[in-house]
Amino acid sequence: MKSSWIKPFYEELSITKAPVAYREFPGVPVRGEERSESAPRFYLRALESFHLLESVGLPTSNALAESSKNVAFIKNLSLHPPGRYRTVPSELVLRSFRSAVEFALEYAEELLDAYVFCAKTAQATGVSIPQFLEKESISQFLGPKLTTIGVNTWSIGRTARQGLNTRELGVNRDEFDTQYFSNLREHRGLWDLLMVLGGCYLVILGTLMARRQGELIDLKVGSMLNSSGSHLRFKARKSGTGDMRQTLERPIPAFASELLRLLENFQERLVAGGVLSETSNALMFPKEVNSGLLKAGQSSFNFMLDRFCDFFQTEIDKNGRRFYLRQHQLRRFFAMLFFWGNSFSGLDVLRWFMGHSDAEHLYHYISESTPGHVLRGVKADFVVEHAKAHDPQTLPLLDFIENHFGTREVLLLDSDELGEFIEELLANGSVTVEPHFMRGTGGTTYEVLICVSDNAQ
Known part of the structure; x- marks a missing residue:
């Protein structure tokens, strides 16, 4: 077997x-x-x-x-504990998110329809899709969008491997590799585009929902959305074991919910057509060699993210290396976005959304994954906001502000200029902005403190 x-x-x-x-x-x-x-x-x-x-x-x-x-x-092995995930440039993630949304909204339905039509037809003949398409044209299973963009084969990689096996004169691996990625971006292979689509789903969910990879792996057809489709339902990791894990619901944008509904309908049609025996994990996409779906897991997720990054050509660094996104990086990026937009005031909401049980743990998680200059900017914005609201704890700062701007009336000052000045104070240690955590019977509470150093000049 x-x-x-x-x-x-x-x-x-x-x-x-x-x-x-x-x-x-x-x-x-x-x-x-x-x-x-x-x-x-x-x-x-x-x-x-x-x-x-x-x-x-x-x-x-x-x-x-x-x-x-x-x-x-x-x-004698040189073993080191794994380092923390690096922060991905924000512009890269934002561009990737836009590409993922545009591709999924444009092609998801036709790609999934094409696979279902092809898989059901192949199943009726008793052979796998690749075997079936060796004798039949794939064009009969494609919608107008896929035909227009140039889909003309099942799998580019399978075709390339078959070419290599013929050992034709002049064939070499580098040429096939170069041709593969060119053909990938020219939309030649249906299966290859389905892998890109899988990467789109992961980028969209990772950026919007900030879920752990295991929580996305566990999403099940028929139970991952509430009845209205307004909330994603999932088993929280790190909150128990197996079936004892807590089920959480978090808001999900309507377009993302509709994309997940497409996956539910996709598997239901495959079951009805005899391709699958039952529905299963939602983020399962087709196998290349045999009929059926790849098991949802780290290997398949990373493969689809890699195909996504090569298809959309994410940035290359100065050492000739490409940024290949990973789910945990997208989860961290969500925290950074939340910080930039809501400062410290949204910490409880972020903790709830990300499924952390402890606010202090969440803060350390965010502070360790956020570049220092970005975090200083967030803190400076927090100080400016509270100074203009006449928060009593900003009163010790007024001497600094008056010495620099010639006035203590912060409402009269330009917020950007004041923010830059506060950032300088944060950078040289004259001012610190940190949450103070207090543990009690009701759990951990916190208060963000703005402190002026006794040695500040």
């Missing part, structure tokens, strides 16, 4: 370039520490599992199985 397990790709184990590139460019590290212990630990766990081959009658090497227990070998 053929395994449907999608094998992950590890660049460290690649002797030469793969026949169809996993990514168009090397990726900008998503964590602050480029080398971490995660990859070596993965390989060690794989070595530990070699003895399981014996249970199914397959030969194995005792040396490989025992190598994972070699203390001297493990001690």
